[in-house]
Structure formats: C-alpha cells, structure tokens
Amino acid sequence: MKYRYAFVLLLGIGACSNPAKEAPAGTYYDLESYLEQQISQLKARNPTVVKQAGFGKDQEQQTTKGIDWSRELDLFLQADINKQAYQSSYQKNRPDSLTYEYRLKAGENLPVQVLRVELDSVTHQPRLVKATLRTKNSLYESERNLWLESEQGVIKRYHIDGFQRLAWLDEKRFLIEGELKE
Template sequence: MKHLLLFIFSLLLFTSCTNPTDTASVQNYFNLKGFIENQITELNKRKPLVNKEMALGDKNENKQTNEIDWRQELELFTQADLNKQAYQLSYTISQPSSSTFLYTLKSGEKLPVKSLKIVLDEVSKQPKLVEALLQEENRLYDSEKKLQLTCTMRPEGVWLVKTYEINGFQHLTITDKKTFSVKGTIN
C-alpha cells in the first residue's frame, strides 16, 4: 500500500506545477485560494481524525489518521483558484441562485480549470460546497480531476471542511490510463 500512497502523492505533485507568472493575484472571482489557506491553518491547528479512502485502479486502502499534511492534501483545491493573471478574462460567471456561483471556461480558452462551482451557506456566507473540474491534455499526457469539498459549522463555532474528494485519471501516452480517487471524511 505504500506504493499506492506514493503514486497518488506523485500524481498530485506532478500536476501541481504552476507558472510563476500566473501567480499574480487579481480578485475577479471567489477567493478560493484564501479560503483553502484558512482551512489548512485551522486543520493543522486542530489535527482532526480523518477517515481516508484511497484507490488506484483496483487497489484500495482505508485508514483513520490525524497525521495529514493539509497543504499537500488540499493542493488541488488551491490550484482550482481562478484569481491568476492568466485567467483574468477566461471565465463566464453565472449565478443560478443567490448563493451559487458558477465559473465556466470560455470557448477557445486552454486552461486546466474547466469549471468551478461555489455554493455559499445562506447564514455564514462561507462555502458549503466547492466543485471543480481540472483537465490537461497534450501530446504526452492526459488527465482529469474532479474535486468536491463540503464544509459545515462545527460545534466549536468554526466553519470547517467536512469532506473532500478527488476522482480522476492520468494517462501518459506510453502507459495505460490510471484511475485514482481520494476521499476524506473529517470526524
């Protein structure tokens, strides 16, 4: 199972490279990066027990732990933030309801974040649901990651992640397609 964890870690690391010119911050969209950074700080401070399910192809592993590197664990959610200079005019914004914001990549744009959906809690105005679709494709590599994160008010009065899930695949032209999933439920 160490190989499963190592592979999933390398998958996430391999896809986490960003162009330094893209990191200039603009605030045209919901500040997902700031929200996730705050969650990472709280989770590192609290060290909650997490039920974690991981799968790579047909190999599965389940464990309970409170030893999680939250920055690494939620890295893909940070990458789904749209407030980057290169993304500034690349998304259409729709609001299906007063608490739901949907960002969709415009036709002809070639960016990895295809869509981002944020549903805010009516009372706290904090995200209770974050969903994103990330896709990359070139001559050597093809990947897709579907992200989902739910949050809720904890008994201590803190807005905190409840569940997070990453499902997807990676396909190098010289290898078979590898499917993977990670699901965490915070107790």
C-alpha cells in the first residue's frame, strides 16, 4: 500500500516538472500561436505555391496547391522557444518596439540559437520571422536557417536552408523555398 502512495507521489512530481510545458505568458514572443493560426488559414485558402526544393546539387521547382502546411512549416514551429525549460536560456533584445530578438546564452545547449521576430507597424503581426537551429553531437551535426515573410498578417514567402553531416560522411546541403500566389 505504501508503494502505491510513493508511486502516485512520483507521478505528481513528474507531472509538475514537464520541460515541454509552456513558459509564463510574455516570457518570449508567442510564435506558436501565430504559426498555428497561419496554418489554419493556409489550409482553408489552399493557395498556389511556387516551391523550390533541393538536396545537395539536385534542385527541383514546381507549382502546386497540394501542400501539407503543418508539415511544411514544422521547422518554424520548432523555432518556438516559449517552453518553461527554456525560460532563462535566452538573452532578450528589443532593438525597437516592433522587434523581438532572442539569442541562446553561452553554455546552453538548445537547438534554437537565434530567433528574431519583426512586427508590421500597422497590423502588429509578424512581417519577418528568422531563426537558426543547430544540433551537434559526436555522430551528427545539422544547421537550419529559416525565414518567412508576411504581408498584412499573411505568409507570402518562406525559406529554409542548411546542412546535415554524419561524422564519417560529407556535408549535405538542402534548400526549401516557397512563394505563395493568390
């Protein structure tokens, strides 16, 4: 019986220390909410996209309406730093009232190195989101540089480039770009 109470207590403690839990409101810019709203609108509008994708030297361009927006913008969602575990991991900088910039503090080991959000002066929605994500361990290294541009609160262009490298293989570069046409 006393083991049951200990187990329940451990479950309660574990639930209180969930590192993926959201940070308190206002800690960092709420990128996730903005992107989720954009994904919902893009699914409803189903815009035509001129998309370029490449891995290594192979590049391909296509015009399509068949985009899974949750998947397409997933790396941007990964750039959201509003998690309780990240609360004190970033230096905040506000160069002006419309710009949020966060840089990973020295000694921290998180994938999002830099996140910059510039708001439109009229709509106060992001007009530019830029981020650098980096992962490195003894077997694998990758870097992803992303940006997206919005006009009047609607995503118009996005770009992802970077590289992946396994310890014993050469670096492989990749690129994804999209421009939305109405």
